[in-house]
Amino acid sequence: MRRTWVRELLVMAAAAAVLAPSGAAWAQDKAPAEDEQKTEEAKAKPLLPVAGALTLGFGDLGLSGNQNTLRRYATPPKLLFIEELSLRSRAGWGSGQGGVTLRGVGADDYSYRGNADEMFGRLRADAYYTRSRYLPDTPEPQGESERKVSGWNVAQRISPSFVIASSYRMESQTQTFSVPRAAQYQRSRTLDVQAYGKAGRGFISGGYSSSNFHDRTAVLPSSTVEQATVSYVVQATPSVDAGGSYSRTLIRQGALPQATVESAGLMADATLGRLGNLSLDATSETIGNPASATMAVTRNQGGSARLQKRWAHWNAEVGLRSREIMRLNQTRTYVDVPRWTTIDARLRGLLSSQTRITLKAGSQWLAGSPLAAQEDTRSLYWNRRTNVSARLETCMASATGYLASSYKVQENAERYARSAAGALQAGGSLQLGPKVVAFGEYAYENLKLRTEITDWPTTAMFGPDSQTAVAGLSWTVDPRMWVTATYTDWFVSNDNPLLLREANIHGRELTLTLRRRLRDGSELGLLVAPLTYKDKVVDSLDYRATVLRLSGTTTF
Amino acid sequence: MMHIKHWLRAWPSVAMALSMAALAGVSLVGQASSSKPAAPKKAPFPVALHAGAAAEDYLGEKTCGGCHPAYLESFEASPHAQYVRDSKLPVDHRGCESCHGPGKNHLENQEEGELQKHIFAPSKASPADVNAMCLRCHSRTMSESHWKKTAHARGDVSCRSCHFIHKDAKQSDPAARATRDAQSIRKPTAVAVKETQHLLKDHEADLCGSCHKADVAQFRQPYHHPVPEGRMTCSDCHEPHPTRTSLRKGSMRVGLKNPTQVCATCHREVAGPFVYPHDPVTGASGDGCVECHKPHGATNPKMLGAFSRGLCNQCHTDKNATHYPGQTCWASGCHAALHGSNRDPNLLVR
Numbered sequence: 001m002r003r004t005w006v007r008e009l010l011v012m013a014a015a016a017a018v019l020a021p022s023g024a025a026w027a028q029d030k031a032p033a034e035d036e037q038k039t040e041e042a043k044a045k046p047l048l049p050v051a052g053a054l055t056l057g058f059g060d061l062g063l064s065g066n067q068n069t070l071r072r073y074a075t076p077p078k079l080l081f082i083e084e085l086s087l088r089s090r091a092g093w094g095s096g097q098g099g100v101t102l103r104g105v106g107a108d109d110y111s112y113r114g115n116a117d118e119m120f121g122r123l124r125a126d127a128y129y130t131r132s133r134y135l136p137d138t139p140e141p142q143g144e145s146e147r148k149v150s151g152w153n154v155a156q157r158i159s160p161s162f163v164i165a166s167s168y169r170m171e172s173q174t175q176t177f178s179v180p181r182a183a184q185y186q187r188s189r190t191l192d193v194q195a196y197g198k199a200g201r202g203f204i205s206g207g208y209s210s211s212n213f214h215d216r217t218a219v220l221p222s223s224t225v226e227q228a229t230v231s232y233v234v235q236a237t238p239s240v241d242a243g244g245s246y247s248r249t250l251i252r253q254g255a256l257p258q259a260t261v262e263s264a265g266l267m268a269d270a271t272l273g274r275l276g277n278l279s280l281d282a283t284s285e286t287i288g289n290p291a292s293a294t295m296a297v298t299r300n301q302g303g304s305a306r307l308q309k310r311w312a313h314w315n316a317e318v319g320l321r322s323r324e325i326m327r328l329n330q331t332r333t334y335v336d337v338p339r340w341t342t343i344d345a346r347l348r349g350l351l352s353s354q355t356r357i358t359l360k361a362g363s364q365w366l367a368g369s370p371l372a373a374q375e376d377t378r379s380l381y382w383n384r385r386t387n388v389s390a391r392l393e394t395c396m397a398s399a400t401g402y403l404a405s406s407y408k409v410q411e412n413a414e415r416y417a418r419s420a421a422g423a424l425q426a427g428g429s430l431q432l433g434p435k436v437v438a439f440g441e442y443a444y445e446n447l448k449l450r451t452e453i454t455d456w457p458t459t460a461m462f463g464p465d466s467q468t469a470v471a472g473l474s475w476t477v478d479p480r481m482w483v484t485a486t487y488t489d490w491f492v493s494n495d496n497p498l499l500l501r502e503a504n505i506h507g508r509e510l511t512l513t514l515r516r517r518l519r520d521g522s523e524l525g526l527l528v529a530p531l532t533y534k535d536k537v538v539d540s541l542d543y544r545a546t547v548l549r550l551s552g553t554t555t556f
Numbered sequence: 557m558m559h560i561k562h563w564l565r566a567w568p569s570v571a572m573a574l575s576m577a578a579l580a581g582v583s584l585v586g587q588a589s590s591s592k593p594a595a596p597k598k599a600p601f602p603v604a605l606h607a608g609a610a611a612e613d614y615l616g617e618k619t620c621g622g623c624h625p626a627y628l629e630s631f632e633a634s635p636h637a638q639y640v641r642d643s644k645l646p647v648d649h650r651g652c653e654s655c656h657g658p659g660k661n662h663l664e665n666q667e668e669g670e671l672q673k674h675i676f677a678p679s680k681a682s683p684a685d686v687n688a689m690c691l692r693c694h695s696r697t698m699s700e701s702h703w704k705k706t707a708h709a710r711g712d713v714s715c716r717s718c719h720f721i722h723k724d725a726k727q728s729d730p731a732a733r734a735t736r737d738a739q740s741i742r743k744p745t746a747v748a749v750k751e752t753q754h755l756l757k758d759h760e761a762d763l764c765g766s767c768h769k770a771d772v773a774q775f776r777q778p779y780h781h782p783v784p785e786g787r788m789t790c791s792d793c794h795e796p797h798p799t800r801t802s803l804r805k806g807s808m809r810v811g812l813k814n815p816t817q818v819c820a821t822c823h824r825e826v827a828g829p830f831v832y833p834h835d836p837v838t839g840a841s842g843d844g845c846v847e848c849h850k851p852h853g854a855t856n857p858k859m860l861g862a863f864s865r866g867l868c869n870q871c872h873t874d875k876n877a878t879h880y881p882g883q884t885c886w887a888s889g890c891h892a893a894l895h896g897s898n899r900d901p902n903l904l905v906r
Contacts, residue, residue, distance in 0.1 A: 057747070072857075074785035076745040083747050097638050101751050109748035111786075117635075120642035130748060132787050137857060147787075163696045171822065180889065188824045196696065203699035213824040219906055220825055221898065233701040241701040251829060256898075259829055269704050279705065293831045294901060297838055308710060317710065348711070376874035380835070381842065391770075404770045415873040421861070425773045429739065435731070439739045443773035445855070447862055451869055455877035462866020464855040468776045474734035482734035490778055492855040498882060500864055502857050507778055511744060513737060517730065527744055547745045 051090050055553040057083035059107075065543030068135040068142060069533050075133050076547050077107035083551050095119050108133040127152040136176055139501065139540035143176045143183070162197030185216035202234030202243070221254030231265075239271040256291040276309035295373050298335075299326040314349030327370055336370040338381065351392075358391040369414065382410040382417075401428030416452040417459075421445070427470075439472035439486075457497035464503070466492045480517040485510070501538035508532045523553040602676040602689040605657030606648045613658035617651035620659060628652070633723035635755065639693075655689055655721065678721065683714030690715040698797045708796065718763055718796075719755045741765055741775050741784050749786025760789040771852050780853035793818050793851070819845045830896025834903060837895050 059077040063070060077083075081104060088099035098116030115126035129150040136142050151169035158164060172187040189212045196205035211225045226249065233243030244266045251259040265283040272278055282303040289296050302323030309316050324339035344362035351357050363386045369379035389406035404425045411418045427441030447463035468490040475483045491506040511529040518524070527549035535541040621628035631637050631652065640654045653659055661674035678686050687709075691700055694715075703709050740762050742749065752759050758766075761783050765772035775783055782788055820827035828837060836847040845851070848867060849859050860867050864884040869875065875885075885891050893906040 073782040074743075074746045074748070074787060077747055081747070095642070097635065103751075104748040107747060109746065109787075111748040111750065113751055117638070120645075121639045130787070132748065132782075157696065161695055181892070184825065186825055190821075198695060198699075203695070203701065211824075215825065223824075233699060235701055241704060243701065253829065256829075256831070267705065269701070277704075289829055291829055291831055292833065294833065295835070315710070315712070374874070378874075380871040402769055406770065410870075412871070412873075415871075417870055417873055419861075419870055423770065423773075425770050427769065427773075429735070437731075437735045437738070439735075441773065441776075443776065445777075449862060449866055449870060451873045453869060453873060453876040457865070457877065457881075459866050459869040459873075462863040462869075464863060466777060466855045468773065470776060472738035474731075474738040476731040476734055479730055482730045484734050484738040486738050488776060490776065492778065494855075494863055496863070498864060498884065500884065500887075503863050505778060513744060515730075515734075529745055549745070 049090055050087055051556070052085070052087040053553060053555045054085050055083040055551050057081050057549055057551040059550075060548045062546035062548060063543060064545070065533075066137075066139065066541050067543065068139075069137045069541050070531070070543050070545055071133075071135045072137040073132075073134055075108035077104060077109070077549075079106075081106035084553075122157045123155070125152065125154045136178065137502070137541065138178045139538055140178070142178070144174075145176050146174045148172050159197070162199075163195070165192075165194045165196075167192045167194075182217065182219070184219070186214065186220070187216070188213045199232070200234065201236075202232055204230070204232045206230040221256070223251065223253040226250045226252075233267070241267075241269040243267050251289075253291065259291060260288040262286045276307055279306040279308070280304070294330050296328050297325050298328050301325075311349075314347070316348075317344075317346040319344045330373050336368060338366055338368045338370050341365050341367070354396050355392065355394045357393075359389075361388045362386070378414040379412065380415075382412050384411045384413070385409070398431035399428060402426065416450075418448075418450045420448045422448075435476045437474045439470075439474075441468075441470040443468045457495075461495035461497045464492050464494045466490065482515050484513045487511075496537065499537050501535055501541060504536040506534045506536070521555050525549070525551040525553070527551075602657065602681065602685050603692060605674075605676055606692075609648065609658040609660075611647050613660040614647045614650070614653050615659040615663065616653075619663075620652040620656075624652075627722060630722040634721065636721060649693065654693070678716055683712045683717075686714040686716050702797075706796070713767075718757060720757050721755075736762065741772050742786060743784045746785040746787075750789050760791060764790045764794075774850065774853035777853035777855060779855065779857050779859055781851060781859075792821075819851075826895035828896045831898045832901045832903060833896040834894055 057077060058080055061067075061070070061076055061078060082102065084101065084103050085105065086099060086101040089097045096116060096118035098114070098118075100112070100114040102110070102112050104110035109130075109132045111128070111130040113126065113128040115124070117124050127150075130148070132147045133144050134147075135144060149169065149171045151167065153165070153167040155163050155165035168189070168191050170187065170189045173184070175184045175186075177183065190209060191211075192207060192209045194205065194207035196207075197203070207229055209225075209227045209229075211227075212222070213220075213224075214222045227247055229245065229247040231243065231245035233241060236242050245264065247261075247263045249261040249263070251261070253259075263283065263285045265281070267282075268280045270278045280303070282301075284299070284301040286299055287297055300323070302321065304319060304321040306317060306319040319342075321342040321344075322339065323342075324337055327336050327338070329335070342362060342364040344360070346358070346360045348358045349356070364384070366381055366383040369381055369383050371377045372380045385408070387406065387408040389404070391402065391404040393402040394400065402425070404423075406423045407420070408422075409418065409420045423443070423445045425441070425443045427439075429437055429439040432438050443466075445464075445466045447465075449459045449463045451459040453459050468488065470486065470488045472484065472486040477483060486509075488509040489507070492504065494503040496503040509529065509531045511527070514526045516524045527547070529545075529547040531543075531545045531547065533541070533543050617628065640650050642650075645654075648654065648658070655676065655678070656662075657674070657676045659675070662671065665671065665674045672680065676685070676689060678689065681689075687703060688700070691698065691703070736758065737744070740759070742759060742761060750760070756763055761772075761775070765775075774780065783790070826837065830837075836842050836844060838844075848861065850861055851859065854860060856863055862870065864887070865875075868885045880888070880890065883890065886894050891903045893900065893903045895903075897903045897906060899905050
């Protein structure tokens with residue numbers, strides 16, 4: 001009770017803090033001469049070599065219910081924290097520029113980044129470090145999960161058109177799960193060295209990457225992946241581009257034998273005059289994975305051809321793609337070679353100067369369905385896929401709108417299995433007045449499943465339907481104050497025969513923001529976001545929160 | 557005999573190699589058969605402005621600023637300004653004229669209808685012309701041949717569609733900011749968000765979402781990759797400039813991506829290789845990870861297309877209602893190693 005009272009007081013104080021200077025500011029808006037005078041004075045002051053901005057924030061979650069669900073991706077900040085501190089060198093000082101940006105200092109989630117460009121951009125470097133804390137969305141309390149990502153990138157231009165670059169990235173994760181699954185502590189590191197740029201009439205790139213994975217709980221074996229790549233693309237004639245690439249990858253994993261993957265690709269692109277533009281691609285991959293004790297793919301190759309034709313405001317494309325793999329069975333006694341052939345087409349153009357339409361369709365067939373290495377040897381692969389989609393967009397002076405729809409069907413005739421996914425999205429924005437813009441979006445998704453399983457629970461019972469609706473409004477009260485409101489409502493429905501959690505859920509999120517810019521360029525902000533999450537089966541996952549944020553920004 | 561069989565199996569590569577050899581042959585023969593000496597390649601319009609210019613045709617930034625003070629001021633605030641002031645650069649890569657072309661002809665041809673012929677105005681140019689001008693300097697980011705291969709090039713998207721050249725005044729305009737904030741997929745409750753880089757016109761997710769609206773709708777679903785929370789951006793998985801090859805980005809092949817490799821950047825624990833892999837995880841058959849997962853957003857926590865047994869039963873139809881009825885395949889603790897196992901062919905233990 002007392003907490004609610006305190007929160008209401010806080011919201012009122014925050015609103016007052018944001019609005020209080022506005023009355024004075026409106027009065028000052030009527031005296032532009034004074035503003036201009038101040039601007040002139042500011043211009044006269046010598047500029048510091050460094051420009052910056054500092055945003056201080058105060059946050060509160062106002063949470064009742066399950067915090068795991070609220071914090072499943074990120075943790076909103078609480079109490080006092082630095083929302084952002086950025087320092088940038090001003091252009092015109094020396095031969096370089098750079099800066100640092102710190103976000104979320106003092107909060108659970110934070111991100112730091114620094115970058116420097118020297119010698120007018122011939123040397124570029126940046127480094128970053130981010131940490132996120134989150135929780136597994138389980139009904140019972142769990143320990144925190146954490147993900148830390150750090151790394152750097154350096155690029156040195158050694159000639160106007162040739163660069164040597166290197167990057168390093170380390171990611172460490174601590175993940176907690178529901179009992180009985182043990183927590184997982186893992187770390188992966190990747191080092192890249194690349195050289196790329198113009199060579200002759202073409203562009204060459206080559207590099208070496210090494211990536212290492214380590215599981216500190218020793219549940220999974222440590223692994224190292226090393227890859228060397230080289231590619232060259234050349235404009236052979238003004239109308240023909242051609243190129244090729246090659247890569248060799250070595251995978252080492254504990255005591256298992258080393259796996260090798262070799263990949264080569266060729267591409268060509270030709271302008272055929274009135275016929276349009278023709279693109280060709282071919283790739284071939286040889287996979288040596290002696291560790292595999294079950295079915296193994298030893299070769300993967302494919303090719304594609306795509307013809308594109310343009311008219312005044314129309315663009316049409318037709319593509320043919322073929323891919324086949326060579327699979328060695330578990331006992332290494334025979335191979336099968338499934339082959340996928342795909343045809344797709346796309347038409348895009350203007351119905352009028354303000355309306356654009358895009359139509360896409362594609363179909364894929366599988367020939368040589370492989371036998372499954374199980375008691376039931378019927379193929380497990382989809383042998384037919386079809387997809388169609390359409391999008392209509394319009395853009396007028398005071399309104400924009402779009403309507404998009406897609407439908408995808410997959411079938412496995414041998415097992416009488418069929419999956420049909422449909423989606424519809426519609427949205428748009430409307431200028432309601434010189435200062436007010438409204439926005440809305442609606443999305444619907446549906447999945448229909450059918451298999452030979454006719455006993456309860458049938459496969460069809462696990463296909464979800466979902467709807468998401470968003471409505472937003474932005475109001476520029478005056479040139480120094482603006483308000484936004486966004487409401488999102490989503491729900492997922494499911495027959496849910498096993499009464500699983502997170503299968504029938506409903507969420508509502510309202511976000512209200514108020515921003516006020518002061519005469520000296522400082523800014524005050526207020527954010528109030530009531531959020532609710534409701535699981536219709538397991539109500540211990542529910543939460544209700546009113547996220548509050550008050551922030552103030554000053555620049556220097 | 558074995559060789560013949562091998563080449564027959566490799567028909568897509570063989571067909572491709574033959575097609576490319578034919579294309580190259582046709583173009584070379586075309587060039588060689590011409591009795592006249594080869595004419596120099598004509599540069600596209602904006603690049604041609606530089607090609608025919610002498611050093612005295614470049615007037616310098618101050619002259620441009622005399623008539624266009626507002627543009628000069630907004631350019632001052634852009635990082636581009638820094639790079640074109642290197643005195644070691646050739647004169648056609650310095651100041652305003654590095655992008656707009658030499659100013660002398662523009663100054664001398666002020667008549668109506670003549671202006672655009674002698675200066676390059678990106679806001680009024682075609683996407684192809686804009687890209688040609690940007691690639692004069694940014695060829696290390698993207699070669700023209702690479703650019704042609706992208707879906708963005710085929711869709712007439714220009715560099716300016718995503719990047720600003722001068723400082724974008726709309727960045728700080730209150731009305732534009734308010735509209736952007738109201739429509740954004742980013743959750744303002746998160747603060748540790750990735751910074752907008754590379755002179756992008758907006759936060760990456762909102763910028764990409766301004767065209768890819770169906771994908772934005774998926775990110776609004778209750779379970780998604782944490783793009784709205786700012787922990788990820790689109791370019792963590794997608795490569796808009798496929799010039800370089802990199803293990804981390806997974807672009808082993810020019811203009812193509814290996815989806816499984818991209819996912820393994822963060823989800824190494826499920827990438828294998830395993831002694832007993834689950835077939836889709838190898839990425840060689842089907843669509844790899846996206847055979848089961850919906851990477852942008854979905855209706856369940858693991859971002860799967862369907863719930864529980866409904867997902868597995870789409871392929872494993874023989875594991876019907878008599879196979880442990882009432883249980884999920886993995887959450888009940890049975891197939892705990894469903895991505896692959898090093899110890900159990902039925903993927904029961906890791």
